[in-house]
Amino acid sequence: MKNKTSFCIRNIFIALITSFIVLNLFCMFYYNVPVHLDCEDGSTDYIWEKNKRYIQMNEGIGYGRTNNEGYMETDDYHGEKADVLIMGSSHLQGLSIPQERNMSSLLQDLLKENVYSLAMAGHNLKVCVSNLNEALEKYRPDVVVLETNNIAFTHREIKTVLNDEVPQTAAENEGIIGLLQRSPFLRLAYSQYQNFITEERESRTDKDYADESRINELLQLIRQICETHDCKTVILYHPTLSLNDDGSLQVNTDERTGIWSRLCKENGITYLDMSEKYIEEYEKNRILPYGFINTKIGNGHLNVEGHRMMAEELYRILKEEH
Amino acid sequence: MSFITPAFLVFFILFLLSGSLIQKFFGDRAFRIYLLAADFVFYSYTDYRFSFLLLFMTVSVYLCGLKAEKKPFFYLGIAIPVVLLGFFKYCNFFLKTAGFSTLNIILPLGISFYSFEAISYLCDIRRNRIGAEKDLIMFASYLCFFPNIISGPIVRVGDLLEQFKENRKISLRNIETGIQIMAIGYFKKMVIADRIAVFVNDVYAAPKAFSRLTIAFALLSYSLQIYMDFSGYSDIAIGISKCLGYDLKKNFDLPYLSGSVTEFWRRWHISLSSWFRDYVYIPLGGNRRGKTRQYLNLLIVMGLSGIWHGADWTFLLWGLINGLLMCLERPLFSAIQGIPAVLRKIIVYILISATWVFFRADSFVQVKDIFTALFTAHQGIFQPYLWSFSGFLMSFLYLLLIAWKKNENRLYDGYYLLQDLHTAKGLTLFCIFVGLLICLAYTAGNPFVYFRF
Incomplete structure (x- = not known):
């Protein structure tokens, strides 16, 4: 009986260790992204591990290497001035596409100038603005591009930015949590678990949207920071979209886009709304900027076509206005 | 629940x-x-x-x-x-x-x-x-x-x-078998069916937006989705029962390997097909009262089967079309047998996929939209959906595996390739399978197709 129990325990131990190794090997080619680290200079809330190869096939097929600063940027940074600085969210980070096809790489090829991207997952416009001063101080760009897919901010959200109270995203890379994150299988399993237990996404109940004067205050803050660093600003807005029954494209452009456009102009900020470009590309080529061959069509993060569209539009507007 | x-x-x-x-x-x-x-x-x-x-x-x-x-x-x-x-x-x-x-x-x-x-x-x-x-x-x-x-x-x-x-x-031996069958069911449902559903739902929501090739691929994909969804559910149910010590009979017998529509219905949702056979078709006279009556009985049974699935005319028509195909097959039996087996299976798969359109569509308007978009030239989104390819590939590999292992005494009724969890090898393979299920599962949630019925 004792022998049988120890034999059983031995088998379980062997099975767990072996399968853990095999599953980690599998995940190294399926979902292997670096760990978050604290960003010491404050340009972003956090950075990725530096000089790490990554691969991600959960949404799209993305691969590449983080640079020497821990950004998903093709070029390393050695203290030089950036001509164009990109700040934005996971959309521009491009974890779901090959690195050399992300927007900053394409824009760099078009402009033949130094384009540097600080885009990070979770860095919406509020977070970017709260980090703007530090980023401009370090990279000294001529132009900064602030990407957002949402312009419907509430009074409270803008207030947190104006009062410099935007909560920081913690890196959580220490202790046992940090150790567990080293296993790509455990990271993926945790992410799957989070999705599994979240049956319904929280819907936004706070309808206290910011009025014009509040939006203007936010834009004035951006202008003020950029003027201090002698830098021009582009706000890049890209709305979500959906397909109608009749096959036409529904671009869900926020009704506030007109207000943003006018207020940006008044504050000397270039406002670029991707809506028209999306419609044009769809009507001409039936191409959508979001979604991948392994996810929902027209949904989720920007795909390679979305990055290309943005790079082309930014190139056009930078050539025209800057 | x-x-x-x-x-x-x-x-x-x-x-x-x-x-x-x-x-x-x-x-x-x-x-x-x-x-x-x-x-x-x-x-x-x-x-x-x-x-x-x-x-x-x-x-x-x-x-x-x-x-x-x-x-x-x-x-x-x-x-x-x-x-x-x-x-x-x-x-x-x-x-x-x-x-x-x-x-x-x-x-x-x-x-x-x-x-x-x-x-x-x-x-x-x-x-x-x-x-x-x-x-x-x-x-x-x-x-x-x-x-x-x-x-x-x-x-x-x-x-x-x-x-x-x-x-x-409830015994350890039963639980060992039961959880393996459950894991296979979960894999079919969450890794294959739910992933494919994302693509199929997109295409059905706006068929006119997609290219003809994409629509055709979505129709073929739906056949696989509904099989994996429903047989996955059956597997989970069979596995749970096994854990409790009870044996439920298999509900699917590799239906897409059928060489005729009649055979398909013998191998698809067996518990329902045999129910209709025993309590409707045979009491109506079955095939004992001449050809005309037999065809009528087939149409009645398949029509009822259709309306059982859903209270809508699309379901009724879906059942009747299947009944009609079965009626057409009977006089052509010898001619059909002359077609090479592989080709027959492919034809049946395509036919069944076409009939599923009536089952999947929310209305006749959607059925019309799907077939119009399929057969008229237009510019549309091209979506070579990766999970559909993966689903077909995994199914094919599994078929090869069970064909290879069929002489070993490890195939449980229902083509479940079970491991002996008392050995380190069996336990390791099972752990890897569960790990892959965790990694690849679609976790955003898609209800079972048959919950509606």
């Missing part, structure tokens, strides 16, 4: 642990009552009101069963599930068709399945195939058995009640 919710996993683990203790310390009768209580907890989780309906049907069919040799009781017993099913499932359909405004009726989960079980129970008593069950707890355990109550398989009383009476135990 759905099998793919965290709540179910907690419920099942707790039930298995507590059930085995009750079985051990309090005996089989106590376990039977405990199982029945669990059945009702499981069933009323979504909406407690449904459990009253289930209780009413259980008690009334039980009482009618006791006197089923007398015609009035037999017909009353049959009328109860038929009327309840008719009211909850078809009332709005008839009102809508007649041009009246519809009522606010919620379809109780699984009513189509347990109504059919109740009818088969009474018919079998009437035909002297079985005796009426005297023990209410025992009968209720059969009709309310939680693994198959919501989406089948439709189990005959003779298959399950006898096993209950054998007082089978």
Whole structure:
């Protein structure tokens, strides 16, 4: 009986260790992204591990290497001035596409100038603005591009930015949590678990949207920071979209886009709304900027076509206005 | 309660642990009552009101069963599930068709399945195939058995009640087999079916937006999705039952390897097909009353099967088209046999995929949109959906694997390639399989297709 129990325990131990190794090997080619680290200079809330190869096939097929600063940027940074600085969210980070096809790489090829991207997952416009001063101080760009897919901010959200109270995203890379994150299988399993237990996404109940004067205050803050660093600003807005029954494209452009456009102009900020470009590309080529061959069509993060569209539009507007 | 919710996993683990203790310390009768209580907890989780309906049907069919040799009781017993099913499932359909405004009726989960079980129970008593069950707890355990109550398989009383009476135990050996079958079911559902559903739903939502090639691919993908979805559910139900010590028969027999539509229906949703055969087709005369009557019977059965799946004209037409294909096949039998087997299987797959359009579409307008977009030249989105390719590839590899392993004594009924979890190799392979299931599962949630029925 004792022998049988120890034999059983031995088998379980062997099975767990072996399968853990095999599953980690599998995940190294399926979902292997670096760990978050604290960003010491404050340009972003956090950075990725530096000089790490990554691969991600959960949404799209993305691969590449983080640079020497821990950004998903093709070029390393050695203290030089950036001509164009990109700040934005996971959309521009491009974890779901090959690195050399992300927007900053394409824009760099078009402009033949130094384009540097600080885009990070979770860095919406509020977070970017709260980090703007530090980023401009370090990279000294001529132009900064602030990407957002949402312009419907509430009074409270803008207030947190104006009062410099935007909560920081913690890196959580220490202790046992940090150790567990080293296993790509455990990271993926945790992410799957989070999705599994979240049956319904929280819907936004706070309808206290910011009025014009509040939006203007936010834009004035951006202008003020950029003027201090002698830098021009582009706000890049890209709305979500959906397909109608009749096959036409529904671009869900926020009704506030007109207000943003006018207020940006008044504050000397270039406002670029991707809506028209999306419609044009769809009507001409039936191409959508979001979604991948392994996810929902027209949904989720920007795909390679979305990055290309943005790079082309930014190139056009930078050539025209800057 | 759905099998793919965290709540179910907690419920099942707790039930298995507590059930085995009750079985051990309090005996089989106590376990039977405990199982029945669990059945009702499981069933009323979504909406407690449904459990009253289930209780009413259980008690009334039980009482009618006791006197089923007398015609009035037999017909009353049959009328109860038929009327309840008719009211909850078809009332709005008839009102809508007649041009009246519809009522606010919620379809109780699984009513189509347990109504059919109740009818088969009474018919079998009437035909002297079985005796009426005297023990209410025992009968209720059969009709309310939680693994198959919501989406089948439709189990005959003779298959399950006898096993209950054998007082089978929750044992480690059964759990080892059961969890492996469950894992296969979860993999089919969450990795293949749910992933493919993302693509199919997109195409059906806006067919005109997609290229012809993409639409054709979506139709072929849906065939795989619905098979993986429903057979995955059946596998989970079979696996859960096995953990509890009971054997449910397989519900699918590799239907897409069929060489004819008739064969397909013998191998698809076997418990429903055989139910219609035994309780509708044969009583109507089957194939004993000449060709014309046989064809008519086939059309009646397939039409009923269609309307059983959903209260809509699209489902009725779907059933009738399948019936028509079966009728057309019969006189052409020898000519069809002349076609090479592989080609026949491909043709059947394409035909079945085309008929699924009526099943999947929400309306005839959508059916028209799909076929119009499929057969007219237009510019559309091209989407070579990777998970569909992966699904086909995984299915093909699994078929090769079971063909390779068929001589080994490890294939459980239903083509489950089971491992011996007492060995390090078997346990490792199982752990890897579960790990892959965790990694690849679509976790954003898609309900089972057959929950609607």
